[in-house]
Structures are given as structure tokens and as C-alpha cells.
Amino acid sequence: MTQLTATSPTETGEQQPRRRPGRPRHADTEPRAYKAVIELFGQRGWSGLTLDAVATHAGIGKSSIYLRWDTKHDLLIEAIRDFESKNDLSPDENLPLREYLVTYAVGRGKALLGEEGQTMLNIVSAAAANPVEFQEIREESIGHGILPLTGRLERAVAEGELPPGTDTGAVIDGLEGALIFHLLIAPRGATREELAADLERYVTNLVDVAVRGLNSR
Numbered sequence: 001m002t003q004l005t006a007t008s009p010t011e012t013g014e015q016q017p018r019r020r021p022g023r024p025r026h027a028d029t030e031p032r033a034y035k036a037v038i039e040l041f042g043q044r045g046w047s048g049l050t051l052d053a054v055a056t057h058a059g060i061g062k063s064s065i066y067l068r069w070d071t072k073h074d075l076l077i078e079a080i081r082d083f084e085s086k087n088d089l090s091p092d093e094n095l096p097l098r099e100y101l102v103t104y105a106v107g108r109g110k111a112l113l114g115e116e117g118q119t120m121l122n123i124v125s126a127a128a129a130n131p132v133e134f135q136e137i138r139e140e141s142i143g144h145g146i147l148p149l150t151g152r153l154e155r156a157v158a159e160g161e162l163p164p165g166t167d168t169g170a171v172i173d174g175l176e177g178a179l180i181f182h183l184l185i186a187p188r189g190a191t192r193e194e195l196a197a198d199l200e201r202y203v204t205n206l207v208d209v210a211v212r213g214l215n216s217r
Contacts, residue, residue: 032058033065034079041076042119046126046134051075077137080123083116090148097161098211100152105175105203112183113196121184146172163217171210178206 036058041049049072055062069075089107091100112120127138153168155161182202183195190198 029060029064029068030078031082032060033068033075034082036060037072037075037079038083038116038119041122042116045122046130049076073133073137080137087111093148093152093155097152097156098207101175101207101211102200102204104149105179105207106200108176109179109183109199109203110196112179113192113199117184121180124180146176149175162211162214166214171214174210175206179203 033054036054037049040053040057044053051065051069051072052062054060054072054075055065065075069078089104089111091103091107093100095103111117123134123137127134131138149172150168153162153166153171157164157166157168183199187195
């Protein structure tokens with residue numbers, strides 16, 4: 001009779017993989033987590049956002065989330081950076097000022113009407129309610145898009161396209177505030193599709209009113 005002898009993995013030179021409980025890890029953990037945290041923040045706001053909810057929404061094991069990010073703040077700011085890097089709305093800085101402002105505002109309007117629009121609004125409101133905790137997130141999400149616009153307006157003042165002493169911050173406040181109010185807060189019963197179809201007309205009129213007002217000073 002042949003006697004069977006058990007051999008260990010070290011004796012055969014083969015290391016058997018050990019299976020751990022839970023969902024398998026995904027190579028696309030980061031992009032799936034980024035998408036999930038942006039979507040959930042848009043739906044639930046800051047108080048309703050948790051790492052557990054992100055894991056469930058993304059279909060990722062919770063251990064993968066907690067091994068990668070310590071807090072929801074860390075994950076959200078990485079997701080915002082990723083989104084901003086892939087959605088640069090900055091127009092060509094060499095465009096004439098009016099065309100630059102229209103192009104910028106149309107791009108900003110499309111972003112507000114898109115899937116991430118509610119997230120953008122939630123960031124603004126959460127930053128106002130939690131200024132210390134949201135300082136870095138506010139700078140990433142809001143400041144990233146504003147910096148090129150600020151530079152172009154300051155150049156317009158220096159080169160005479162706008163009057164000396166123009167308050168560039170007030171110009172930005174007017175554009176951004178008008179877009180958020182018109183598209184997200186008080187759309188007057190219009191659907192997103194209707195707002196999108198009318199966006200260029202609205203933005204062009206908004207820019208013309210602003211520029212005429214500044215140049216009439």
C-alpha cells in the first residue's frame with residue numbers, strides 16, 4: 001500500500017495564497033471612491049457623508065476605504081482635486097475680456113447643471129457653515145476655478161480693458177452668485193434641459209450688463 005504523506009507549502013516550494021473574507025480589492029478603488037464621495041456629498045451633504053456609505057455606494061470593501069483614507073475630509077478633498085484636474089474650465093487667457101468672461105461663465109454654468117452641480121452648491125454652503133473645517137476644501141473647489149479668472153481680470157485692469165480701481169472680487173462675486181442663484185437656487189420652474197438650452201443667452205447678457213456697468217463709471 002502506498003502511504004500518502006502531506007507536504008507543506010514550504011516543502012514543495014509553493015506558497016498558497018490566503019483568501020481573506022470580504023469583497024475582493026479592485027484596481028480602480030480610487031476612481032470609484034472619488035465618484036461615490038462626490039455623488040453622496042451632492043445627495044446628502046456633509047453631515048450625511050460617511051466612509052462606510054462611500055464604500056457601500058462604490059461597491060468597495062470597507063477595509064479598502066479605511067486603509068486608504070483616515071477621514072471623509074481626506075477622501076473628499078482628493079476627489080475634488082481629481083475632478084478639478086479633469087475638468088479645467090479655464091478659457092484661453094489671450095481671448096478678449098468679454099469673450100473670456102462668456103466662455104468662463106458658460107463652462108461654469110454647465111458644471112453647475114451637471115451631475116456635480118449639487119456637490120458644488122453643498123461645498124459653498126458647508127464652507128459657510130464650517131469655515132475652519134472646510135477651509136482647505138473651499139480653496140480646492142472654489143479657489144481653483146477662481147484663480148485664473150482673477151488673474152485675467154487683474155490683467156484687464158492693468159491693460160485698460162477695465163477702468164482703474166475696478167474691484168475684481170466684486171466682479172467675480174457677481175458672476176458666480178448670479179449663476180448659482182439662477183441655475184440652482186431659483187430657476188423659476190425651468191427644467192435643467194431648458195436652463196442648459198438658454199445658458200449661453202443668459203450668460204452673454206449677464207456679462208454685457210457687468211462690463212457696461214464697469215465701463216460707464
